[in-house]
Each structure stands twice: as structure tokens, then as C-alpha cells.
Amino acid sequence: MNVVVIGANGQIGKHLVNQLHAHEQHEVTAMVRKEGQKKELEDRGIQAVLVDLEGSISELESAVSGADAVVFTAGSGGHTGPDKTLLIDLDGAVKSIEAAKNANINRFVMVSAFQAHNRDSWADSPIKPYMVAKHFADETLMQSGLDYTIVRPGGLQNEPGSGKVLAGENLERGSIPREDVAATIVEALEAPNTYQKGFDLITGVDTISDAIEKI
Amino acid sequence: MNVVVIGANGQIGKHLVNQLHAHEQHEVTAMVRKEGQKKELEDRGIQAVLVDLEGSISELESAVSGADAVVFTAGSGGHTGPDKTLLIDLDGAVKSIEAAKNANINRFVMVSAFQAHNRDSWADSPIKPYMVAKHFADETLMQSGLDYTIVRPGGLQNEPGSGKVLAGENLERGSIPREDVAATIVEALEAPNTYQKGFDLITGVDTISDAIEKI
Numbered sequence: 275m276n277v278v279v280i281g282a283n284g285q286i287g288k289h290l291v292n293q294l295h296a297h298e299q300h301e302v303t304a305m306v307r308k309e310g311q312k313k314e315l316e317d318r319g320i321q322a323v324l325v326d327l328e329g330s331i332s333e334l335e336s337a338v339s340g341a342d343a344v345v346f347t348a349g350s351g352g353h354t355g356p357d358k359t360l361l362i363d364l365d366g367a368v369k370s371i372e373a374a375k376n377a378n379i380n381r382f383v384m385v386s387a388f389q390a391h392n393r394d395s396w397a398d399s400p401i402k403p404y405m406v407a408k409h410f411a412d413e414t415l416m417q418s419g420l421d422y423t424i425v426r427p428g429g430l431q432n433e434p435g436s437g438k439v440l441a442g443e444n445l446e447r448g449s450i451p452r453e454d455v456a457a458t459i460v461e462a463l464e465a466p467n468t469y470q471k472g473f474d475l476i477t478g479v480d481t482i483s484d485a486i487e488k489i
Numbered sequence: 490m491n492v493v494v495i496g497a498n499g500q501i502g503k504h505l506v507n508q509l510h511a512h513e514q515h516e517v518t519a520m521v522r523k524e525g526q527k528k529e530l531e532d533r534g535i536q537a538v539l540v541d542l543e544g545s546i547s548e549l550e551s552a553v554s555g556a557d558a559v560v561f562t563a564g565s566g567g568h569t570g571p572d573k574t575l576l577i578d579l580d581g582a583v584k585s586i587e588a589a590k591n592a593n594i595n596r597f598v599m600v601s602a603f604q605a606h607n608r609d610s611w612a613d614s615p616i617k618p619y620m621v622a623k624h625f626a627d628e629t630l631m632q633s634g635l636d637y638t639i640v641r642p643g644g645l646q647n648e649p650g651s652g653k654v655l656a657g658e659n660l661e662r663g664s665i666p667r668e669d670v671a672a673t674i675v676e677a678l679e680a681p682n683t684y685q686k687g688f689d690l691i692t693g694v695d696t697i698s699d700a701i702e703k704i
Contacts, residue, residue, distance in 0.1 A: 356571035356618075359575065360574065361621065394545075397545065402575075402580075403572045403576055407575060410579065414628075
């Protein structure tokens, strides 16, 4: 698969780009916001494209055109300013979904947030505005008609991945290394049993391929 | 009709509550956030209910239960903090839509923002995050299955209403007194030709009833 990673310079995005670049069956295009990021990737032999997620849908459409799949992992969690939460996590995501549809790319993987589908779980959360943005981006994806998968990781860690995870529709809160989130996305990309589904994802006892098979 | 006004203490909300209260064919319930607001309304013989839009859908459902129509006019424009934009203008609106559905209230009028349906028109707007929130609240309403009407007023003025407006799917930017926005909502409530539709609204040459008839 030729996979476009939106948010390629993010913490999960970087792992994902490296894993896809190293993967025998995939090619990756890293979508980044800054010229310096693009150059650094190209110096490493990785295809990169410069797009501002606050720009137009048609710019995004050109950037994803020709790919087989799009992964959206832009946004930096619940602690950016709420203006950016609306413009990137919600509107940027929805414009990416529109761009994928316009470019006839059916496969779309969204990096969401733990329990984003379950409003009750974040009623009193200190990052509730962020959860609202993720929730509505996910809702839009679910109604898009695309072959989507929504990955909802628990607390994100920088530790090296363990390769062992637990994936399920509603899990008790846990945490997970970003490297394992990226590896789970790579594994899910070509797994049709994960289409039209979302799942929470934390560190667990299953290998990533077993966890994906059980979705 | 028994009409619940969500955001009854807002600038359009106050006009709307007064007009509905004075109207022979309507009864109004004013939904407000503060005990003092509730008491003031009740002292004037207006039914009021205390609900926090940041609360649960079930609270909202209880508050709207038994009504024939819901009007959402909460939120104070593009200049509140963006956290509140997400929590009130987007999430509060969507929870209100859910509450109306749960309570089997089919009629829902949304006070939106000028050209909120037309992303290109606010690509460079200084209040773009607000427009994003309004846009997605409207999108959710359009997919709700309710008999909705989305009213998208131009620049809001405090002048007394002129009773003359222009309503249309895509208008050149103009302005309109809040009193006329409220009067247009009252007129639209029982006009089935405005169901499943949205329109821009500015001051114009039509009487409000003519403008509504032409929708």
C-alpha cells in the first residue's frame, strides 16, 4: 500500500513513517507543515509533501491523490490551545476525510483518543474540549462511507514498544507506548476485519497481529 | 406550540422569549443557566427551567420533554473563549439535538451563523474556530432526521427590528437587528416549507411572513 501519513512530524507520526518506510509491502508519503521537516525526511529517502492542515480541501486532495490509504495522526493531544483543537483536530480531520473521498481513497485510519466514542467517560475530563473535537471528527468519519478504522489509544508513552497490546471496544483506562500505537496501525491497514470499526488500545498480553485478528 | 428556548438569556434569546410569551398561539419555556435568571423570568410569568448546557443529555432531555419545538440560540458569538465554543456552540448544540430526538420532539430551529454552511466563505475569517463549531453543529442537525430549520443571520444589531428582511440560501453579507432574527424564528416555527432547510438572513425589503413563504 501507498500510505499518506497526515501529521507525520507528530510523535506517533514519526514512528509510523519510520515503520512504513521500513516495511516491505508499504510505501509512505509523509505530510508535514514545514519545509525543514520535508527536507529532513527527503534526506533520509522518505517521500514528503508540504501541506498546511488549515488550508483548503483541494490542497489536501492533491497531496493524498494516488495513495491507497490515509492515516490521520495530526494534533498534539489535549494541551494545545483550543483554537487549534477546533482547526486541526476537528476541521483538519474532517477536511482530510473529504480530501480522501474526493481522491477516491477508500482506506482511512484515524488516530483518535481513548473512549472518544463514549461521551459519559469524559463528561468531567479536564481535556473535554479536545474530546469533543475528536468525537465529532470520528463521527464524521463513521458517516463518510470510507473503509475506516478508528484507533483510540490510552495514555501515550515514549517508552520503546513492547509489541504486546490489548484492543477492544471498551477498555479500562491504561497506557501504551507510541511505538506500539504506530505498529498497530501498520498491522490494521490491510486487515478488512478492522474496517468500519473503532477500538480502544492499551498495553496488554496479545501480540499486535493477534489483537488485530480479534477485532 | 410549546417552545423551549435554549439560551434564553442570550441577546436573541431574550427577544425570542418575549415574542413567544406575547404570542397567542405559542407557549414558551426559557432554559437558563442561573437561578437568578430563572427567578426573574418567573416573576414576569414566564415558565423557566434551569439547565447547564455543559451537563448531560438526560438533564437536557428532562428539560425539553413535553415541548413541541426546540430553538437553540445559546452561545455568544465568535468572541467567547474557544473552549466554550467547543463545549457550548458545538457540543451543547449536539446534545440539545440528541435530547430533542430522545424526547420525540421533531421541530428544531437552530440559530447558526451567516454562511456557516459555506466553508470557503470563512477560510480566512478571524472567527474561523467559531465557524467550524457552528458548521459541525448544523451538519449534525441536518443528519438528525428532525424537522430542522437553520437560521444564519448576518451581523447582529441591537437596533429595534424593522420587520423587513431578506432570507436566502446564499446572500451577500449584511446585518440584521436581533429582534428581527427572533421574529423570523417565530414565523418559521410552524412553516413546514422551512423544514429541512437553512437560510442566510439579513435586513431587506420583504415582510417577515413573505420572506418565510419564499423559503
